[in-house]
Amino acid sequence: MYETAVHLTITNSSPQPSWNLFDDLATLLHYEFMVHAFEAGTIVAIVAGAIGYFVVLRGSAFAAHALSHIGFAGATGAVVLGLNPIFGLLAFTLGSGIAIGALGNRLRGRDVTIGIVLAWTLGLGVLFISLYTGYATEAYALLFGEILGISSGDVVVTLVAGIATLACLIAVYRPLLFSSVDEELASARGVPVIVLSIGFMAILAVAVTEAVQVVGVLLIFALIVTPAAIAVRFTSRPPRAIAIGIVLALAFTWLGLSIAYYSPHPVSFFITSLAFGTYLAVRIGEPVRDRLRKRSAATAFS
Amino acid sequence: MSGPAAPAIIARDLSAAYGATPIWSKATFSIPEGSFIAILGPNGSGKSTLIRLILGQLTAAGGSLEVLGYPPRRGNSQIGYIPQGSSFDPELSIRGRDFVGLGIDGHRWGVRVTGRAGALTAANASITSVGADAYADRQLGRLSGGEQQRLLLAQALVGSPRLLVMDEPLSHLDVRNQGVIVQLISEVARARQLTVLLIAHDVNPLLPHIDQVLYVAHGRIAMGKPAEIITSESLSEIYSSPVEVLKDSRGRVFVVGLEEEISHPHV
Numbered sequence: 001m002y003e004t005a006v007h008l009t010i011t012n013s014s015p016q017p018s019w020n021l022f023d024d025l026a027t028l029l030h031y032e033f034m035v036h037a038f039e040a041g042t043i044v045a046i047v048a049g050a051i052g053y054f055v056v057l058r059g060s061a062f063a064a065h066a067l068s069h070i071g072f073a074g075a076t077g078a079v080v081l082g083l084n085p086i087f088g089l090l091a092f093t094l095g096s097g098i099a100i101g102a103l104g105n106r107l108r109g110r111d112v113t114i115g116i117v118l119a120w121t122l123g124l125g126v127l128f129i130s131l132y133t134g135y136a137t138e139a140y141a142l143l144f145g146e147i148l149g150i151s152s153g154d155v156v157v158t159l160v161a162g163i164a165t166l167a168c169l170i171a172v173y174r175p176l177l178f179s180s181v182d183e184e185l186a187s188a189r190g191v192p193v194i195v196l197s198i199g200f201m202a203i204l205a206v207a208v209t210e211a212v213q214v215v216g217v218l219l220i221f222a223l224i225v226t227p228a229a230i231a232v233r234f235t236s237r238p239p240r241a242i243a244i245g246i247v248l249a250l251a252f253t254w255l256g257l258s259i260a261y262y263s264p265h266p267v268s269f270f271i272t273s274l275a276f277g278t279y280l281a282v283r284i285g286e287p288v289r290d291r292l293r294k295r296s297a298a299t300a301f302s
Numbered sequence: 303m304s305g306p307a308a309p310a311i312i313a314r315d316l317s318a319a320y321g322a323t324p325i326w327s328k329a330t331f332s333i334p335e336g337s338f339i340a341i342l343g344p345n346g347s348g349k350s351t352l353i354r355l356i357l358g359q360l361t362a363a364g365g366s367l368e369v370l371g372y373p374p375r376r377g378n379s380q381i382g383y384i385p386q387g388s389s390f391d392p393e394l395s396i397r398g399r400d401f402v403g404l405g406i407d408g409h410r411w412g413v414r415v416t417g418r419a420g421a422l423t424a425a426n427a428s429i430t431s432v433g434a435d436a437y438a439d440r441q442l443g444r445l446s447g448g449e450q451q452r453l454l455l456a457q458a459l460v461g462s463p464r465l466l467v468m469d470e471p472l473s474h475l476d477v478r479n480q481g482v483i484v485q486l487i488s489e490v491a492r493a494r495q496l497t498v499l500l501i502a503h504d505v506n507p508l509l510p511h512i513d514q515v516l517y518v519a520h521g522r523i524a525m526g527k528p529a530e531i532i533t534s535e536s537l538s539e540i541y542s543s544p545v546e547v548l549k550d551s552r553g554r555v556f557v558v559g560l561e562e563e564i565s566h567p568h569v
Contacts, residue, residue: 056395057394057395057396059391170412170413171411171412172411173412173413174404174407174408174409174410174411174412174413174414175408175409175410175411177396177404177408178404178408178409181390181394181396181401181404181442182385182388182390182401184385184386184388185383185384185385185388185457186404186408186409187359188357188359188376188377188383188385189377189379189383189405189408189409190376190377190409191377191408191409232393232395235395236395236396236397236400236440236441236442237396237397237400238396238400241395
């Protein structure tokens with residue numbers, strides 16, 4: 001009852017944006033929780049945008065999605081045990097990531113196996129929620145993200161994890177690219193493809209755990225997969241695709257946070273909608289662009 | 303080059319097995335440096351197994367093998383390789399030029415920090431040498447089978463190898479493209495004095511170019527000049543079973559009688 005009342009007051013007093021962007025930005029960053037949200041969101045967007053290219057290149061989008069869902073069971077389990085959910089999340093995403101990585105990229109039935117494990121762990125998650133009564137808000141935060149509730153300690157942890165994931169990604173960059181393009185060829189050149197496959201899923205598990213704070217386990221696609229999926233439609237040069245992916249993930253996060261500040265609706269909704277809207281626009285725009293190109297080529301020759 | 307070249311590959315009583323299942327045994331042959339060799343034989347006879355031994359991906363069950371003067375080892379940069387069934391997913395988002403670049407230093411850790419200019423020059427030169435400039439900047443997966451094959455060849459050649467190993471590079475190509483690619487491989491190999499090992503299903507597009515044939519069938523490997531080994535008498539004798547070599551009006555040869563027996567399940 002009390003909560004509803006508070007919510008209504010907040011809704012009614014939603015700040016209104018002015019046309020002065022600097023004023024708006026100053027208003028946004030006036031509150032500590034918004035500063036933390038921007039800091040954590042920025043770190044997560046950079047990591048998600050970078051690793052997303054490899055997720056798309058390796059055809060591991062479903063695996064990335066599954067990792068976050070499996071992590072949900074770990075997080076709820078940790079809460080039941082009275083631990084910080086982030087530890088349960090990390091333990092489950094890392095464990096399943098390593099297992100998925102060991103299955104290898106070439107295995108035909110890989111996605112079926114992942115799906116079976118995924119369904120079971122979601123069932124576990126439901127059990128853990130029922131075991132811990134009065135815990136629905138925390139589960140809700142895990143599922144859909146809770147970026148406005150990030151403490152300065154969380155920001156430091158996110159920063160350390162973010163730097164670690166990026167450093168690992170840079171360390172394996174070339175052989176990971178090679179084995180993502182042609183595993184057989186990379187293996188013949190001496191690249192340890194199975195070790196890399198496991199290592200990549202472990203890095204992804206940490207990145208997923210970070211991103212859960214911002215968009216939650218259900219919406220992880222919007223930050224890890226969608227920016228990269230848009231980027232590869234613009235370029236097939238790996239460094240450029242990674243750069244575009246990072247820029248897009250940053251844009252979705254910053255814009256989503258800013259819009260949410262001036263609206264009663266959740267941040268996750270705006271981030272995912274911006275991602276989806278951009279993807280849709282690019283897919284619709286592509287045939288139009290191709291047709292225009294063809295027409296201009298035709299007139300040039302006539 | 304003067305004097306007789308040292309053999310690129312020497313096999314003595316070489317045997318191969320997957321676990322306890324023998325594939326072939328007692329293979330003794332010597333491949334002269336700079337020669338163009340076709341590896342022929344029915345499905346499942348162990349042609350790819352031979353390549354895996356040469357690449358150091360599989361250890362021999364018996365006998366000895368020397369590749370370019372040393373025991374085989376994985377990741378040998380003196381070997382350029384095109385794996386079997388290499389064709390790329392249409393959605394695979396990488397340029398042909400970047401793929402060829404991976405042939406230089408794709409096996410090294412980290413990102414390319416030094417030697418960027420050198421790598422770029424080497425990749426460009428390799429792409430030009432196979433005539434793939436026109437489409438090297440397009441997305442690899444969107445190219446035709448013949449174009450992908452040229453870029454695979456550019457990738458195999460980019461590290462200036464001495465030995466080129468190809469597992470069925472012609473199988474996804476139409477007859478016209480098969481001829482074009484074989485001609486290209488032959489020209490490149492001659493210009494660079496490369497030793498070439500090429501697994502093929504059909505010897506006909508290769509006949510004008512190859513020096514010798516390695517025939518893998520019935521658990522044995524035989525080597526000889528194509529005109530000598532691809533005859534009814536010779537193949538029947540080697541494999542002690544009735545084999546017939548037919549010739550059509552255009553001079554194409556067909557081997558009948560070896561494809562029946564499959565000595566090990568296809569892996």
